[in-house]
Amino acid sequence: MASLAPTAPLPVTLADIEAAAKRIEGQVVRTPTYRSRALSELTGADVWVKLENLQVVAAYKERGALNKLLLMDKGVRERGVIAASAGNHAQAVAYHGKRLGVPVTIVMARGTPTVKVAQTERHGARVILHGELLDEAFAEAQRLREAEGLTFLHPFDEPDVIAGQGTVAVEFLEDAPEIDTLVVPIGGGGLMSGMAIAAKALRPDIEVIGVQAELYPSMYCAVSGKDLPSAGDTIAEGIAVKKPGTLTSAIIRETVDDILLVTEADIEHAVSMFLQLDKTVAEGAGAAGLAAMLAHPERFRGRKVGLVLTGGNIDPRLLATVLLRDLFRTGRMSRLRIQLQDRPGALYSVVRLFERHGVNIIDVVHQRVFTSLPAKDAFIDVDCEARDAAHLEALIAELKAAGFTLHPVDIR
Structure with missing residues (x-):
């Protein structure tokens, strides 16, 4: 995909990125980089992580937004700016706009996580919810820009924003110069563009790999020609x-x-692994790089990989759901639907096998009426917790050997 030599001058250079780094220095967090022993063991690679979830708004977006705001003249700032965002760019513009005295309007899709809407409002921005996807919010922001005489601050397709995002790579390679591979999430491509320009200029031999959600492969299609x-x-x-x-x-x-490309299950697993193994919170987009490593282990095994944890703005309820679903996928938790005769002692005969194997019962639902089973039969849904998949399989084998019919509930 990448050329050995660009066919045309790139709109952003390493000099632009280094100038942005000086411009925003002291106004954004120089986030830490660490080698993750746990993730290295999990993936078979030497994994380094840069924690952009430790920015004030918990995402890298501050860098590009601030760089652009600082380059605007006073009159433009005073009239105000408008942006369309899924949440992190919105918070970044709102936070630094408030710091710099710039009136900020943000248009967000209606499905934006509540935590991101609330945090954007907390930073003093006027928030307008419009449309179901970012593209619809973008169109509405353009309409308001013209109607109200505001300046649109693009979340990714803007040289000054790209330059600001590229400062992530400059810091990363200063702190972990041994990295030979960078893995970066791609949405609109602002972070990936800035980081790739900086990384290839500083280290021409480095491999740069982007990651997209399988449901939204827009950049993958744009550069590969696929539809x-x-x-x-x-x-x-x-x-x-x-x-x-x-x-x-x-x-x-x-x-x-x-x-x-990574699936939703891959992303959920990566969010869970960041929290369980490295005790840090990643939103779905922020965990996409790790998701790629878990989904394509042969691609990264033995390499020195740099992951950008791009953001940590995930709704607490959604995070709880993701963690529980991952426990189900990995066999730590399960729901077993067990058919049995509706007679005294039947439930006990099941429960004692759980006790024998040391599998913890979390919840039991006993269903006699809403079922197609014979009237003398019933089923129970047992939510349970085991040490691992092998532990659960041993219990399932004994339940079947005892004559029970099982219907495991699979969420994969």
């Missing part, structure tokens, strides 16, 4: 972009070596 739909309800709403940027597509076509 895949971009639609669906994804946990990675921060990278759910139907149409990538014009500038970013051109940059990524020239600088990025590969783009991998």
Whole structure:
């Protein structure tokens, strides 16, 4: 995918990115980079993580938004700016706009997580909810821009924003110079573009790999020429972009070596692994890089990989759901639907096998009426917790050996 030499000058250079780094220095967090022993053991690679979830608004978006705001003249700032965002760009513009005295209007899709809407409002922005996807919110922001004389601050397809996002790579390679592979989530492509320009300029031999949600492969299609739909309800709403940027597509076509697609289950598993193993919170888009490593282990095994945890703005209820679903997928938890005769002692005969195997029962639902089973039969749904998949399989084998019919509930 990437060319050995660009076919045309890129709209952003390493000099632009280094200038942005100086411009925003001290106004954004220089986030830490660490080697994750747990993730290295899990993936078979040497994994380094940069924690952009530790920015004030819990996402890397502050860098590009601030760089653009600082480059605007006073009159433009005073009239105000408008942006369309899934949440993180919105918070970044609102936060730094308030700091700099710039009136901010944000248009968000109606499905934006409540936590992101509330945090954007908390930073003092006027928030307008419009449409079901970012593209519809984008169109409404453009209408308001013209109607109210505001300046539109694009979330990704803007050279000054791209330059600001590229500062992530400059810091990453300063802190972990041994990295030979960068894995970066792609939505509209602003972060990937800036990081790829900086990384290839500083380390021409480094491999740069982008990651998109399988439901929204828009950049993958733009650079590969394939025609895949971009639609669906994804946990990675921060990278759910139907149409990538014009500038970013051109940059990524020239600088990025590969783009991998990941499923919703891959992303959920990665969110869970970040929390369970490294005790840090990642939103869906923020965990996409790790999702790619877990989904394509042979692609990264033995390499020194840099992951950008791009953001941590995930709704607490959604996070709880993701964690529980991952416990089900990995065999730590399960729901077993067990058919049995509706007679005294039948439930006990099941429960004692759970006790024998040390599998914890969390909940039991006994159903006699709403079932197609014979009137003398019933079924129970048992939610249970085991040490691992093998532990659960041993219990299932004994239940079957005892004559019970099982119907495991599979969420995969």
